[in-house]
Amino acid sequence: MRASARRRGFLAPVLWLPAGLAIALLGLPLIALAVRTPWGQLPALLSTSVVAQALGLSLLTATLSTGLSLLLGIPLAVVLARSVEWPLVPRRLLRALVTVPLVLPPVVGGVALLLLLGRRGMIGQFLPFQIPFSTAAVVIAQTFVAMPFLVFAVEGALRASDRRFEIAAATLGASRWRVFCRITLPLIAPGVSAGALLCFCRALGEFGATITFAGSFPGVTQTLPITIYLQLQTNPDAAIALSLVLLAISVAVLVTLRDRWVPGLTA
Amino acid sequence: MSLDAALHAVRGTFELDAQFAVTEGRTLAVLGPNGAGKSTLLAALAGVIEASGSVCLNGRELAGVPTERRRIGYVFQDFLLFPHLTVLENVAFGPRSLGMPRAAARDLAEQWLARLGIAELAPRRATQLSGGQAQRVALARAVAAGPDLLLLDEPLAALDVEVRAEVREELARHIQDWGGLTILVTHSFDDVTALADDVLVLERGRVTQRGSLREVIQSPATSYARRLVAGWAED
Numbered sequence: 001m002r003a004s005a006r007r008r009g010f011l012a013p014v015l016w017l018p019a020g021l022a023i024a025l026l027g028l029p030l031i032a033l034a035v036r037t038p039w040g041q042l043p044a045l046l047s048t049s050v051v052a053q054a055l056g057l058s059l060l061t062a063t064l065s066t067g068l069s070l071l072l073g074i075p076l077a078v079v080l081a082r083s084v085e086w087p088l089v090p091r092r093l094l095r096a097l098v099t100v101p102l103v104l105p106p107v108v109g110g111v112a113l114l115l116l117l118g119r120r121g122m123i124g125q126f127l128p129f130q131i132p133f134s135t136a137a138v139v140i141a142q143t144f145v146a147m148p149f150l151v152f153a154v155e156g157a158l159r160a161s162d163r164r165f166e167i168a169a170a171t172l173g174a175s176r177w178r179v180f181c182r183i184t185l186p187l188i189a190p191g192v193s194a195g196a197l198l199c200f201c202r203a204l205g206e207f208g209a210t211i212t213f214a215g216s217f218p219g220v221t222q223t224l225p226i227t228i229y230l231q232l233q234t235n236p237d238a239a240i241a242l243s244l245v246l247l248a249i250s251v252a253v254l255v256t257l258r259d260r261w262v263p264g265l266t267a
Numbered sequence: 268m269s270l271d272a273a274l275h276a277v278r279g280t281f282e283l284d285a286q287f288a289v290t291e292g293r294t295l296a297v298l299g300p301n302g303a304g305k306s307t308l309l310a311a312l313a314g315v316i317e318a319s320g321s322v323c324l325n326g327r328e329l330a331g332v333p334t335e336r337r338r339i340g341y342v343f344q345d346f347l348l349f350p351h352l353t354v355l356e357n358v359a360f361g362p363r364s365l366g367m368p369r370a371a372a373r374d375l376a377e378q379w380l381a382r383l384g385i386a387e388l389a390p391r392r393a394t395q396l397s398g399g400q401a402q403r404v405a406l407a408r409a410v411a412a413g414p415d416l417l418l419l420d421e422p423l424a425a426l427d428v429e430v431r432a433e434v435r436e437e438l439a440r441h442i443q444d445w446g447g448l449t450i451l452v453t454h455s456f457d458d459v460t461a462l463a464d465d466v467l468v469l470e471r472g473r474v475t476q477r478g479s480l481r482e483v484i485q486s487p488a489t490s491y492a493r494r495l496v497a498g499w500a501e502d
Contacts, residue, residue, distance in 0.1 A: 164347055
């Protein structure tokens with residue numbers, strides 16, 4: 001039996017150096033975080049009221065943002081994926097709009113939200129209540145930056161789904177709404193879950209838009225990332241412990257999504 | 268019960284122009300080579316594609332009526348059973364969509380499954396079925412919704428050749444048992460002789476012959492029809 005010939009590599013050896021530096025840049029900071037974590041004090045650090053408040057607020061707002069993104073983002077994804085049926089929809093323009101929060105600096109997003117919904121904002125001036133610097137503002141800011149992740153994930157899943165199942169359902173007498181709820185959505189459920197997870201993760205980590213539009217009032221708008229930033233000055237150990245919490249959540253999400261890289265993000 | 272259709276449909280560069288009728292108790296086979304427009308005809312009847320002309324089903328004009336209100340059952344070539352539902356849920360889907368309460372719909376579905384001899388398949392996932400089983404489930408699903416017209420798109424094409432003859436005979440019995448208006452689309456003359464009473468020969472979007480099965484066998488009008496009849500007669 002002939003041994004299979006080993007393929008000759010064509011990778012220029014000189015590429016290994018910059019690649020190695022890239023790996024170091026990405027990996028060493030995480031290693032430093034793990035090494036410098038005061039593991040022994042973790043339980044004590046994580047049970048202070050500051051931490052509990054920030055963690056609770058972050059989980060609450062990220063969940064609400066994900067919920068809002070699902071409510072608004074799924075219909076938008078349907079419009080994007082199926083707009084071939086409705087020639088009046090400017091699909092490219094819409095898709096560009098959805099991409100903007102992905103490339104816009106979050107702080108700029110926060111400023112824009114202030115200009116829209118602030119006390120003298122374009123819409124805000126007509127509202128009887130104040131939005132900025134409230135928990136609602138946190139949810140709005142997080143939704144602004146995180147919803148595109150969900151929209152693109154769901155759009156990708158919709159484009160990949162077999163539309164003929166919907167035709168089959170129609171021949172059986174199902175109304176369009178019933179087809180959407182009973183056939184379309186269940187068949188794209190994995191894509192929706194992946195998108196929702198990514199959306200949650202992004203909302204949880206949002207800093208720039210939140211601090212600009214919602215400020216940093218403890219218990220009301222001081223989310224985990226903002227708390228980490230502020231604690232770094234006064235209580236670095238607490239900042240490290242909280243960083244570890246966020247890192248753990250991010251890794252958990254990564255591991256859950258490892259086989260289903262969201263289409264549309266890398267398109 | 269009857270269907271009277273005069274259809275004109277355009278799909279890209281392809282144009283379909285067909286006029287035909289289906290009478291109660293006589294299954295119509297639409298026979299033609301690939302690309303003749305058979306699928307286009309079915310899609311136009313079901314309202315899936317836009318078509319001009321008239322489709323009159325039991326005195327009801329269907330032009331402009333959306334698919335979900337046409338009451339036309341459709342058995343697809345690759346069955347298209349809903350993969351996230353069980354066999355029972357698949358068959359109950361039609362009755363449920365039409366407003367039947369869940370328990371009643373399930374009972375009806377069970378009755379149809381029993382009538383087709385596959386009652387034991389009820390709890391299975393649609394993806395765990397053999398070709399012959401899937402075909403019967405697809406048929407049960409379509410007729411359970413109580414359609415006025417049943418369309419069958421190449422019903423045996425997705426099956427292995429060995430099981431085709433047996434399934435074909437059973438299908439003939441089930442269609443007779445159902446007893447409603449039926450149109451069958453196929454390119455196989457074996458299907459036609461086993462399942463149909465009347466034949467519509469479709470070639471390149473046009474009707475080239477229309478008549479009873481006997482008439483087509485005795486006097487095929489085009490070379491295509493002659494070839495099919497001759498090939499069948501040899502077996």
